[in-house]
Amino acid sequence: MADVYTGAEPDLAALLAARPAFSMNVREGLSFESVPLNAIADQFGTPVWVYGAGSIRARFAALKAAFAGENLPVHIHYAVKANDHLAILSQFQRLGAGADVVSIGEFLRARQAGVAAADIVYSGVGKSAEELETALGQGIGQINVESAEELEMLSGIATRLGVTAPVVLRMNPDVDAGTHAKITTGLAENKFGIAAADIPALYAHAASLPGIRALGLALHIGSQILSTEPYAKAYAKAADMVRALRDQRLSVEVLDLGGGIGIGYHDEPGMNLAAFAATIRRTVGDLGVRLMVEPGRYLVGPAGLLLASVILQKRTQKRFVVLDAAMNELMRPALYEAWHGILPVDPALFHTAQTQADVVGPICESADCFAQDRALPDLPPGTRVALLDTGAYGAVMSSAYNARPRAASVLVDGGKAVLITPRQPPQDLWADEIVPA
Numbered sequence: 001m002a003d004v005y006t007g008a009e010p011d012l013a014a015l016l017a018a019r020p021a022f023s024m025n026v027r028e029g030l031s032f033e034s035v036p037l038n039a040i041a042d043q044f045g046t047p048v049w050v051y052g053a054g055s056i057r058a059r060f061a062a063l064k065a066a067f068a069g070e071n072l073p074v075h076i077h078y079a080v081k082a083n084d085h086l087a088i089l090s091q092f093q094r095l096g097a098g099a100d101v102v103s104i105g106e107f108l109r110a111r112q113a114g115v116a117a118a119d120i121v122y123s124g125v126g127k128s129a130e131e132l133e134t135a136l137g138q139g140i141g142q143i144n145v146e147s148a149e150e151l152e153m154l155s156g157i158a159t160r161l162g163v164t165a166p167v168v169l170r171m172n173p174d175v176d177a178g179t180h181a182k183i184t185t186g187l188a189e190n191k192f193g194i195a196a197a198d199i200p201a202l203y204a205h206a207a208s209l210p211g212i213r214a215l216g217l218a219l220h221i222g223s224q225i226l227s228t229e230p231y232a233k234a235y236a237k238a239a240d241m242v243r244a245l246r247d248q249r250l251s252v253e254v255l256d257l258g259g260g261i262g263i264g265y266h267d268e269p270g271m272n273l274a275a276f277a278a279t280i281r282r283t284v285g286d287l288g289v290r291l292m293v294e295p296g297r298y299l300v301g302p303a304g305l306l307l308a309s310v311i312l313q314k315r316t317q318k319r320f321v322v323l324d325a326a327m328n329e330l331m332r333p334a335l336y337e338a339w340h341g342i343l344p345v346d347p348a349l350f351h352t353a354q355t356q357a358d359v360v361g362p363i364c365e366s367a368d369c370f371a372q373d374r375a376l377p378d379l380p381p382g383t384r385v386a387l388l389d390t391g392a393y394g395a396v397m398s399s400a401y402n403a404r405p406r407a408a409s410v411l412v413d414g415g416k417a418v419l420i421t422p423r424q425p426p427q428d429l430w431a432d433e434i435v436p437a
C-alpha cells in the first residue's frame with residue numbers, strides 16, 4: 001500500500017480519516033467513492049456537484065439498522081428539500097423511503113422519481129389552495145396541517161373535490177433544539193406548527209370537519225440537531241398529547257417525529273443514531289402509533305461535495321484563495337456562518353506548508369466567503385479543492401446571482417461518474433425573459 005497517502009497535515013488528515021467515502025492516493029489524488037476527483041473535474045469542468053450513491057445507500061441502511069436495533073418499525077420519509085435532484089430522489093425511492101415535501105414542486109418531483117402519492121407527507125406553514133388541490137387530487141398520503149386557518153381551507157377544498165384529506169396536526173412543542181437560530185423550528189416564537197395548548201380543541205374540531213380525517217400528530221423542532229436531549233423533551237410532550245387526545249376518545253394512529261438529525265461538519269460528532277433510536281423507543285415506543293421520521297441532511301449531507309478550481313491566490317493584508325465556486329452555489333457559509341471542510345485534491349499540496357487563508361468566490365459580496373483564516377497549503381491556480389459535506393442544502397439553495405449559470409452535477413455509483421445535470425449555458429439565464437417592446 002505504498003501509494004496510499006499518509007503525510008497530510010493533522011487537520012486535513014483528520015477530515016479525510018473521518019470520511020470513509022474519500023481516499024487519497026499519491027498518484028490519483030483525492031477520490032470519492034473510488035472515483036478520482038481530478039478525473040471528474042477534467043471531464044465535466046468545475047464547479048461541479050458530486051454525489052455518491054454508495055454513501056446514500058450506506059447512510060439509509062445505518063438509520064434503518066438503528067431503528068431495527070430498537071425493534072422500532074419507523075418509516076423513513078426523505079426530506080426532499082435537502083437535495084431534490086431526481087437522481088437522488090430515485091435512489092431513495094428504490095430504497096423504499098417515502099418523501100417529505102414542503103411545496104407542490106417538491107411533491108411533483110417526488111412523484112416524477114416514482115414515489116407513490118400515498119407515501120408522501122406535505123408540511124409547511126403556507127400551502128396555497130392550488131397546491132393543496134393538486135396534492136389531494138393525486139391522492140397524497142398525509143398533509144401536516146400547521147394552523148386552524150389551513151385546516152378550514154383544506155376541509156373546503158376536500159369537500160369540493162369529494163375526497164377525504166388525510167390530516168396530521170403539526171404541534172409546536174416549544175422545545176429549543178440547540179441549533180442555529182435560523183434553523184430552529186420548534187420554539188413558540190417560530191412560525192411553525194400549532195401551539196400545544198390549542199391542539200386538543202383543534203384536533204377534536206378536525207375529527208368533526210367534513211372532508212378531513214384526523215390521523216395524528218407531527219412535530220419537527222429544527223435542523224442539525226446533535227444531541228438526543230431536545231428530541232427526548234419534544235417526543236415526551238408528543239406522547240403526553242397523544243394520551244390526552246385518546247382520553248378525549250379521539251383516535252390517534254400516526255406520529256410523525258420530523259427530521260433534524262445532525263452530522264459532524266468539523267470535529268463535532270454527528271448524532272449517535274443508536275441513542276436517537278433509543279430515545280424514540282423510550283418516549284413514544286409504547287403508544288401503538290405508526291411512527292415516521294423525515295430526515296434530510298443526515299441522509300445526503302456527507303454524500304455530496306462541491307468540486308471547485310482555484311482561479312488565483314491573492315494577497316492584500318490577508319491571503320485569499322479565489323475559487324470558481326461562489327456563494328450562489330453554496331450559500332450555507334454566508335447564511336449561517338456554516339463550517340465546511342476544504343480538501344485539496346492534489347496530494348502534493350498536502351505536503352506544502354500551510355498558512356491562514358480566506359477561501360472566497362468571485363461574487364461581489366464580502367459574504368461570498370467559504371472559510372476564514374483556514375490553514376491551507378499553497379493552492380496554485382488550476383488546482384482543485386473539494387468542499388465537503390455539501391450534499392444537503394447545497395445545490396437546492398443555489399441561485400443565479402451575478403448571472404452565474406447553474407453548475408453541473410454528477411452521480412458516482414459503482415466506481416463510475418455519470419452526468420446528472422449539465423452545466424447551464426450562460427445564455428439560458430435570459431432565455432425566458434421578456435423585454436416589452
Ligand SMILES: Cc1ncc(COP(=O)(O)O)c(C=O)c1O
Pocket residue numbers: 079082100123124185220222223224258259260261294295296297298392
Ligand atoms: C418539516 C420538516 N421536516 C424535515 C426537515 C428535514 O430536516 P433535516 O434536513 O435537518 O433532517 C425539515 C427541515 O428542517 C422540516 O422543516
Ligand SMILES: N[C@@H](CCCC[NH3+])C(=O)O
Pocket residue numbers: 081183223224332336392393
Ligand atoms: N438550509 C438549512 C437547513 C434548513 C432546514 C429546513 N427546515 C441548512 O443548510 O442548514
